[in-house]
Amino acid sequence: MKGRIVSISGATIRADLAGAKVGDRVYVGTARLTGEVVRLERDMATIQVFEEVRGLGVGEPVVSAGGPLAVSLGPGLLGGIFDGLQRPLTVLRSQGGDFMQSGQDSFPMDRTTEYRFETECRPGDEVQTGDPLGWVMEGHIRHPVLSPVGGRISKIHAGLATLETPLVHFKAGDAVKLWHAWPVRQPRPRKTRQVPGVPLVTGQRCLDFLFPLLKGGVAIVPGGFGTGKTVLEQSIAKFADVDVVVYVGCGERGNEMAGLLDEFGDLRDQKSGRPLAERTIIVANTSNMPVAARESSIFTAVTMAEYYRDMGLDVLLLADSLSRWAEALREISSALEEMPGEDGYPTYLGSRLANFIERAGVVETTTGAQGSLTMILAVSPPGADFAEPVTQSCLRVAGTLWILDTRLAHRRHFPAVDWTQSYSLYSEHAASHFADRHTGWGGVRDRCRDLLQREESLREVAEVVGMEGLQERDRLLMEMAERIRLDFLCQNSFTEDAFSSPQATVERITRLIEEYDRALGQLDTGATLEEVLREAKDATF
Amino acid sequence: MRLSEHAYQTVSALRGPLLFLEQTFAARIGELVTIISPEGRRMDGEVLKVDGGQVLIQVYGETQGLDCERTLVVLQDTVKQAPLGDGVLGRVFDGSFVPRDQLPMFIPERWAPISGAPMNPVAREHPEEMIETGISCIDGLNTLVKGQKLPIFSCAGLPARELTDQLLSQARLPGGGPFVVVFVAVGLTHFEYTYYRETLAGMEDRFVAFVNLADDPVVERLLAPRLGLTVAEDLGFRCGMDVLVIMADMTNYCDALREIATAREELPGRRGYPGHMYSDLASLYERAGRVHGRSGSVTILPVVTMPEDDITHPIPDLTGYITEGQIVLSRELHQKGIFPPVDVLPSLSRLMQNGIGPGQTRDDHRDLVNRLYRAYAKGCDLRRLEAVVGRDGMLEEDRKILDFADRFEADFVHQGDQRRSIDGTLDCGKQLLADFGLLS
Ligand SMILES: Nc1ncnc2c1ncn2[C@@H]1O[C@H](COP(=O)(O)OP(=O)(O)OP(=O)(O)O)[C@@H](O)[C@H]1O
Ligand SMILES: [Mg+2]
Numbered sequence: 009m010k011g012r013i014v015s016i017s018g019a020t021i022r023a024d025l026a027g028a029k030v031g032d033r034v035y036v037g038t039a040r041l042t043g044e045v046v047r048l049e050r051d052m053a054t055i056q057v058f059e060e061v062r063g064l065g066v067g068e069p070v071v072s073a074g075g076p077l078a079v080s081l082g083p084g085l086l087g088g089i090f091d092g093l094q095r096p097l098t099v100l101r102s103q104g105g106d107f108m109q110s111g112q113d114s115f116p117m118d119r120t121t122e123y124r125f126e127t128e129c130r131p132g133d134e135v136q137t138g139d140p141l142g143w144v145m146e147g148h149i150r151h152p153v154l155s156p157v158g159g160r161i162s163k164i165h166a167g168l169a170t171l172e173t174p175l176v177h178f179k180a181g182d183a184v185k186l187w188h189a190w191p192v193r194q195p196r197p198r199k200t201r202q203v204p205g206v207p208l209v210t211g212q213r214c215l216d217f218l219f220p221l222l223k224g225g226v227a228i229v230p231g232g233f234g235t236g237k238t239v240l241e242q243s244i245a246k247f248a249d250v251d252v253v254v255y256v257g258c259g260e261r262g263n264e265m266a267g268l269l270d271e272f273g274d275l276r277d278q279k280s281g282r283p284l285a286e287r288t289i290i291v292a293n294t295s296n297m298p299v300a301a302r303e304s305s306i307f308t309a310v311t312m313a314e315y316y317r318d319m320g321l322d323v324l325l326l327a328d329s330l331s332r333w334a335e336a337l338r339e340i341s342s343a344l345e346e347m348p349g350e351d352g353y354p355t356y357l358g359s360r361l362a363n364f365i366e367r368a369g370v371v372e373t374t375t376g377a378q379g380s381l382t383m384i385l386a387v388s389p390p391g392a393d394f395a396e397p398v399t400q401s402c403l404r405v406a407g408t409l410w411i412l413d414t415r416l417a418h419r420r421h422f423p424a425v426d427w428t429q430s431y432s433l434y435s436e437h438a439a440s441h442f443a444d445r446h447t448g449w450g451g452v453r454d455r456c457r458d459l460l461q462r463e464e465s466l467r468e469v470a471e472v473v474g475m476e477g478l479q480e481r482d483r484l485l486m487e488m489a490e491r492i493r494l495d496f497l498c499q500n501s502f503t504e505d506a507f508s509s510p511q512a513t514v515e516r517i518t519r520l521i522e523e524y525d526r527a528l529g530q531l532d533t534g535a536t537l538e539e540v541l542r543e544a545k546d547a548t549f
Numbered sequence: 550m551r552l553s554e555h556a557y558q559t560v561s562a563l564r565g566p567l568l569f570l571e572q573t574f575a576a577r578i579g580e581l582v583t584i585i586s587p588e589g590r591r592m593d594g595e596v597l598k599v600d601g602g603q604v605l606i607q608v609y610g611e612t613q614g615l616d617c618e619r620t621l622v623v624l625q626d627t628v629k630q631a632p633l634g635d636g637v638l639g640r641v642f643d644g645s646f647v648p649r650d651q652l653p654m655f656i657p658e659r660w661a662p663i664s665g666a667p668m669n670p671v672a673r674e675h676p677e678e679m680i681e682t683g684i685s686c687i688d689g690l691n692t693l694v695k696g697q698k699l700p701i702f703s704c705a706g707l708p709a710r711e712l713t714d715q716l717l718s719q720a721r722l723p724g725g726g727p728f729v730v731v732f733v734a735v736g737l738t739h740f741e742y743t744y745y746r747e748t749l750a751g752m753e754d755r756f757v758a759f760v761n762l763a764d765d766p767v768v769e770r771l772l773a774p775r776l777g778l779t780v781a782e783d784l785g786f787r788c789g790m791d792v793l794v795i796m797a798d799m800t801n802y803c804d805a806l807r808e809i810a811t812a813r814e815e816l817p818g819r820r821g822y823p824g825h826m827y828s829d830l831a832s833l834y835e836r837a838g839r840v841h842g843r844s845g846s847v848t849i850l851p852v853v854t855m856p857e858d859d860i861t862h863p864i865p866d867l868t869g870y871i872t873e874g875q876i877v878l879s880r881e882l883h884q885k886g887i888f889p890p891v892d893v894l895p896s897l898s899r900l901m902q903n904g905i906g907p908g909q910t911r912d913d914h915r916d917l918v919n920r921l922y923r924a925y926a927k928g929c930d931l932r933r934l935e936a937v938v939g940r941d942g943m944l945e946e947d948r949k950i951l952d953f954a955d956r957f958e959a960d961f962v963h964q965g966d967q968r969r970s971i972d973g974t975l976d977c978g979k980q981l982l983a984d985f986g987l988l989s
Binding site for chain 2: 014015016017018060061062063064065066067089097098100101104105106107108109232233234257259261262263265266267269270292294295296297299332335338339342348351352388390391392393418419420471472474475476502
């Protein structure tokens with residue numbers, strides 16, 4: 009299918025493209041920019057272009073790629089860094105230089121790498137769609153090759169193979185390769201959905217202990233600028249106990265991506281001892297890169313995440329920030345002159361968001377394995393006011409809410425998790441899981457919460473009467489709550505303390521609570537508050 | 550390539566800075582156009598929208614005097630470019646790159662599109678080398694590093710101009726080396742300009758300035774930062790210099806953006822600012838950076854006036870979401886006579902982590918910062934308590950911290966028009982801590 013550009017308004021163009029379908033990928037102009045058909049009126053297609061359009065002229069050709077926007081899936085994605093359209097940024101740089109150019113296209117994986125294809129199938133075997141044909145190893149990850157069709161095998165290539173080697177031939181003429189394409193907006197199939205039950209250890213004391221997340225669950229992290237969303241997400245990306253991490257820098261800073269790349273090159277995975285990069289995929293669509301590709305970037309990322317989930321792995325997707333994605337959606341919608349909803353966002357913001365977030369979960373894969381896809385999504389509310397459409401839409405679908413508070417951040421209390429307003433719907437599940445493994449988890453947790461809560465109400469009193477006006481027991485509580493805040497809740501991501509195992513977490517809080525009990529006992533047996541506090545101060549970690 | 554004539558006299562409408570042209574052939578989005586008024590005045594414009602033969606053009610210049618019948622519009626078949634070369638150094642231009650200093654235009658060695666191209670994220674080198682501004686609150690506590698974007702959040706009536714002035718003339722590399730300041734002024738009053746002019750005059754050829762005055766065309770406010778950044782990228786990434794781009798006052802830029810969006814009948818967002826303001830500002834500020842394998846850098850220091858002193862106003866808010874920290878000025882400190890009146894607690898440089906300490910500044914830098922910050926934060930907390938219970942009702946220890954906070958403001962934050970080297974800054978902080986027994 010081929011047509012011509014009729015009009016251009018920003019990155020939205022119209023072209024006469026008879027026979028196109030909504031969602032089709034198209035190549036726009038002589039520069040062959042990537043676009044997606046978003047609307048059709050008879051033969052007139054409205055196309056959202058994912059690249060810089062400057063210089064594009066009316067009358068230039070538009071060609072349909074004959075299918076929807078898709079990503080390529082196969083071994084070799086791990087360690088990769090892609091833009092929102094899954095173009096490998098390292099390759100783009102070596103081809104086009106340090107600055108991005110329009111119309112560059114490149115295959116996301118290395119076509120020359122050889123993998124050893126192992127198979128138990130034989131010529132003459134009859135297989136069904138989805139049956140395993142064999143596998144290759146990407147590092148320590150086993151990639152099954154599943155049959156995209158049913159039929160009788162005529163020929164098999166075992167041994168070394170590149171992505172393009174035909175591995176299995178069918179009588180009907182089809183040949184199977186190591187990679188395949190999958191439309192980004194279509195969730196990958198699964199047998200069943202299961203209920204999440206295992207905690208995802210983030211290594212953040214405050215989160216694992218008070219507001220735990222489960223593998224397969226969804227956490228959202230709203231916070232004003234500078235409250236620590238990015239530092240928190242990047243820290244979790246390093247330490248989370250998962251097999252694969254997909255990190256999407258969606259409309260955020262280039263320097264942050266550079267920092268991430270530097271660090272991940274040096275660091276090693278705690279569990280496997282391998283370089284962190286080997287378990288990580290980065291999708292980087294920074295704020296100055298084209299807006300429409302920002303919109304597609306989270307779908308590109310989640311499709312790659314599902315691909316690894318389908319191998320029976322635990323996958324974690326981190327997105328920073330979903331608000332930038334929503335703003336991209338808003339810009340596209342307004343270019344299409346759609347009726348705006350709240351704050352100018354399209355009315356389908358909520359449903360589009362749900363389409364994305366619902367791709368998280370624990371599943372039984374088509375091959376019977378169990379895999380999980382967990383999401384941690386940063387949200388950047390304007391003016392740090394959470395009563396806005398993006399935060400609110402996320403709240404409806406997320407199981408865990410980690411609110412980051414500007415006041416805490418200004419006091420350098422990091423992670424600036426607001427312990428009075430954050431919550432986790434998975435608390436009970438996670439607590440019982442942890443309690444089985446770490447003694448004291450449940451009881452200490454209630455004590456800790458209670459202490460923090462009572463501090464909150466005492467603080468209001470203290471603001472009126474001053475600390476001197478409080479009873480000694482209350483002053484002790486205030487002091488100990490402060491220690492819990494500083495020594496337990498605070499965790500500097502730039503020090504050794506960046507990761508805390510569940511065992512270390514529960515030990516640390518238990519010690520603090522025990523100390524409080526001891527001090528309380530001393531106070532009851534006649535010691536003065538000053539004495540008690542001095543002793544508590546000397547007890548160091 | 551176009552086959553037909555690309556000069557047109559088919560203007561159908563003029564609305565604010567917008568011009569509508571009809572019966573064009575194969576116009577390009579973002580294409581540069583030249584507009585010639587009936588009296589022969591020439592100005593540039595840019596194609597914003599093409600619908601068949603109809604073209605919407607944004608005019609960079611004064612639309613007064615244009616008409617529909619005789620105005621000539623020439624489509625140039627190229628995007629807007631900036632002239633580049635060594636000749637820019639030591640010069641002052643307006644928002645259309647016309648010399649403002651009564652000297653002839655320099656002879657360009659090359660041209661580059663003013664919109665720039667996004668840096669490939671894998672080409673970026675993480676910023677970690679300090680730029681010495683001479684201001685203790687920045688160098689010591691919120692260190693600026695090459696390739697960073699760090700805004701100054703001011704309020705109306707605060708001495709942002711004086712601070713900008715100091716930064717202009719005092720910023721340099723701690724170890725020396727090729728360093729240039731690109732100064733972009735948008736919506737500057739003539740009064741302010743007289744001060745800056747003096748400062749620039751003393752800077753020889755270590756600067757380039759783009760000055761858009763308050764009564765210059767509003768659309769040029771959108772151009773000036775882009776011209777400045779295109780020059781900065783050329784000097785930085787091509788010529789290997791370390792370039793500091795100071796942009797004042799970006800609130801005027803945002804207001805111009807709103808004005809033009811309204812003329813284009815775009816859907817207004819928060820407080821009337823357009824929904825794409827985040828992306829637009831990011832397209833400027835993200836041009837800061839360093840590139841692997843190249844020696845220069847572009848660092849951006851925008852000055853933003855917070856309307857109604859409100860940090861949640863869309864302008865500072867979106868800026869904060871893009872930049873790597875912020876330096877916040879305080880009305881209270883200003884009233885105490887402290888200059889620069891930097892509010893230390895909400896100020897933060899997010900990239901200072903790697904730019905200070907052993908091998909960068911001084912071994913004791915990080916430790917000093919932490920101590921100063923902690924003691925001052927405590928002091929500020931205690932001031933609130935002091936307001937309730939009075940100084941006499943407070944513990945001896947707490948009174949000492951209160952004194953420290955006062956001295957910290959008077960000796961460390963306040964520095965008048967004196968420039969402090971990083972060593973001077975750290976020594977000053979160390980002395981203070983020693984005086985109050987806070988060093989061990
Ligand atoms: N866990 C932490 N430990 C130490 N410092 C932290 C931590 N979290 C945040 N910070 C400090 O706060 C700064 C801002 O954090 P971060 O960049 O993560 O904010 P953000 O919420 O992502 O902001 P934005 O919305 O503007 O991107 C960091 O540069 C760092 O100085
Ligand atoms: Mg961030």
